[in-house]
Amino acid sequence: MSKATKQPFPALPAQVDLPSVEHEVLRRWSEQKVFERSLEQTQGGPNWVFFEGPPTANGTPGVHHVEARVFKDVFPRFKTMKGFHVDRKAGWDCHGLPVEVAVEKELGLSGKKDIETFGVAEFNARCRESVLRNVDAFTAMTERMGYWVNMDEAYRTMDPEYVESVWWSLKQIWDKGLLTQDYRISPYCPRCGTTLSDHELAQGYETVTDPSVYVRFPLTSGPLAEEGRGAALLVWTTTPWTLVSNTAVAVHPGVDYVVATDGTERLVVAEPLVGAALGEGWEPTGERFTGAEMERWTYRRPFGLVEFDEPAHFVVLADYVTVEDGTGLVHQSPAFGADDMAVCRAYGLPVVNPVRADGTFEEHLDLVGGEFFKTADQKLVADLKERGLLFRHLAYEHSYPHCWRCHTALLYYALPSWYIRTTAIKDRLLAENATTNWVPSNVKDGRYGEWLRNNIDWALSRSRYWGTPLPIWEFPDGRQICVGSLKELGELSGQDLSNLDPHRPYVDDVVIPDPDADPSLPLEQRVARRVPEVIDVWFDSGAMPFAQWGAPHRNRETFEANFPGQYICEAIDQTRGWFYSMMTVSTLVFGESSYENVVCLGHILAEDGRKMSKHLGNILEPMPVMERHGADALRWFMAASGSPWMPRRVGHAALEEIVRKVLLTYYNTASFFTLYANAGQAWSHDRLADAPAPADRPLLDRWLLSELNTLVTTVDEALERFDPAVAGRALTAFVDDLSNWYVRRSRRRFWAGAETPEGAAAFATLFECLETVTLLMAPIVPFLTDHVWDALRRPDAPESVHLAAWPVADESLIDTGLSEQMALVRRLVELGRAARADSNQRTRQPLARVLVGAPGFEALPEQLRAQITDELNVLQLDPLSVVGGDLVDYSVKPNFRALGKRFGKGTPPVAKAVQAADAKALVERLRAEGGASVDVDGETVALSPDEVLVTEQPREGWAVASESGETVALDLELTPELRRAGLAREVVRLVQDARKSSGLDISDRIELWWSATDATTAQAVAEHAAAIGGEVLAATLAEGAPEGESHEVVSEDFGITLHLRRA
């Protein structure tokens, strides 16, 4: 292509395939290393620290993963454009039970015994492989969606450096005395020999029938324990087997308990349950006690099968006791219930557990020795009955958790466990939370604050395999050492461990010899071995601010420069997960939270409003969705559709709408611009300087620039508040204004070229708006904006929009008065179109006159009035008042907003007076004198024009539309001249359609012939020949038909045949 014909802009064809544009942009980003350069470019700028919450690399990524990843991308891009340096290190959460379960399924293993038979080393190797496989799928999705994050240097929680950092932090906590051992009640499958996670628990509920027994516990101390007439506590349980280890009875301190009798015995029950628990024939004796008064009364336990070394078997107080069912007296066995454990621990009661890990009672016990816990119920109940302790025995149907693998009834079971005493730093956590910015704000004091205020110690250990091993070594005598690094472990164990894989089983083989031990003892008694547990994966991920750098053993400075972080974001389900672990680990180790701003997203639902699940078949796979609609459409949906903090439904319909209404409208405006700028090389960047200063441009341009600069402020403020939905709504509205009002109203100026000041202004204004809106949209839809940027950018502008600076609003161009006036113009145009539609008067037919009655109309400048006449295709525009008099009806209504402000309580009578007043007289006085008065209960009240809403309507011969006190009336009388002008426009449209359908370029000149069978049409064409010819770029216009080839158009409606061809 020769220089002379080179077009100023690369073409942006009207037809565009968004996904293929995105692939092209991805290629360019990679070739030009745009992400890397955006980081280099901001190297000297202030840090804005973002922490990547590592997705669990378990299973393939779903569309819900895109949600958080969009938010993780939008704000770093935004801040980068504002000059901040935003390092983005990817990360992968590698450990944990979900990985183990997936691998177990793959290998066909069931439970811990199987894993140990299979071999822990091999099992963990498979876990590692599984994680790496899924990381690849996440990487592909991450790249495709345009999430800029450094995946080449991603941290992985399974890497030795990461594990070492976690060890270091655990040692800090250990040194503070906050890492301790205690019992923990976990749902436990005795057959598989494993505890189950909450998630597993949820899959295994089954409805079963258990015994429901009411048992007498005779009192042995307290006011009711007298010899002979002693009363008994009536205690209810559905797990008779736990009565073997009964430790206490809990009552609610605030509930009233009474003694009831049937004449032979006396039983204590909660007052509201007397009838339900005892049945007919029982009368209260009048003795009553609050739960609090019963504290520490002792009783005789139901079974004497196990030994208690410490005092037990008395009444304790617990708030969780209810009077919903049972007797209001709850049997306590701390080894088998979390509530029981908490309550009994508070009283210093022992944890007695006669059930072994396989679910059977210890062999040496009488009655139930060796029996499986569940089947022991029968024998125990029979024994109670025999001894006269059983009061009632019923069947009780309820839902009870079972093992999802083998359907065995689960046991809530006390296992020794490691805890972090987070309750000791609760106040610090609350203080840190108080200074954290939560989005949306209600999470701070609501869901999250509530969780913190009810903080319980963090149960850290898991009896599993694929996790960060708890770095505690224990000597046979119970002394323990917490190890903070491999180096330290090497020194303690006397070997070089720098290349040790710090996972099980390898780390379990490392022993620490006791230098002071008697060398004659066998080796096992002279060395410390690691405790068997691994840790909760939430601790892994909560340690990422330092562990991602391997700090403090490595990269200490980098860590310190990037702590605390400014921004994290995940879905709402992370409130008690990552949001908590991130705040808590840092507060434990460093005394402060690791983040300042945290955004919690609502969940993504399927189009049918349900959760996506394989079972329901309503899963939307992210990669195919992005290939169909484009990643930008999905990104826009995630960032800007509805409220991100609420659950949202995603589906093809929603994405198609985004493509049509937002992305293509924006793109097509840019496409329009390049089409006309390129046509005859009408405009290029060097013409920017020729354009009139903004203040000297037409009002339409000044209006658009005003809207644009308002938009800059709105979008900037919204993104600063982490609210891309508000930004998105403002952008959508602006793009609509730009395309469907500014461009629509300016078409003629673009058509005419940039030679006149008006044309130069139009090109400059549209260019500036496209440039700025491209910048504003770039963080949300990085692909399409970069594609447009590349086509439109100035010669000296950065190669990518993502290397460009964020725009700053020019407030001097914001003119709110002009915005209001244009809004009025657009409302009046809508009313005019409505009036035309009502009277079936098509817009191409010019009309003589339009009348307008609306507050503010008189003040409209001529340029804005011209927009109305042009858009409505009328020759003359006048205020309704010019016809006035008897031709117009007036009605008035009170403006409550204005009146209420002034009169407050006195508003209704004034409003009534306005409604009652003679509308015409009132309006005339308001118009003539700028004020009027009405009579309110004998008093004269002065009113200003803005306190009265006036609606005026012409009486006859007009097409009228009116709304909210604004009226437009069209003169429907058509003169022959007007009819001919209308016909001429019909002809123009016919030719334009023909030009378009025959594939002519917009600037091609044509030859045009016409022949009319309708006399009026013939006259119209002859009369308007010059105008028609000019409008359709006809070099020649002749009556008749051409020789040779041409494009023919026949219109029977107008009785005309046209022929045209390229000149």
Added chain:
RNA sequence: GGGCGUAUAGCUCAGUCGGUUAGAGCGCAUCCCUGAUAAGGAUGAGGCCCCAGGUUCAAGUCCUGGUACGCCCA
């Protein structure tokens, strides 16, 4: 059972400082406009702003209590 959130047109959702004719999009019907557009515009049908109290001259909006649904926790 507890905490948090949500409830507005057939569907998806806006609704500012409380202001008296509650909006948009989608869908449906009938028209209109168009030499950028896969667009745009008009009209019509479609509303117990979840229910009940309260505050207020005035409540979709603020308060209290319910109901339903969702999430988290027990």
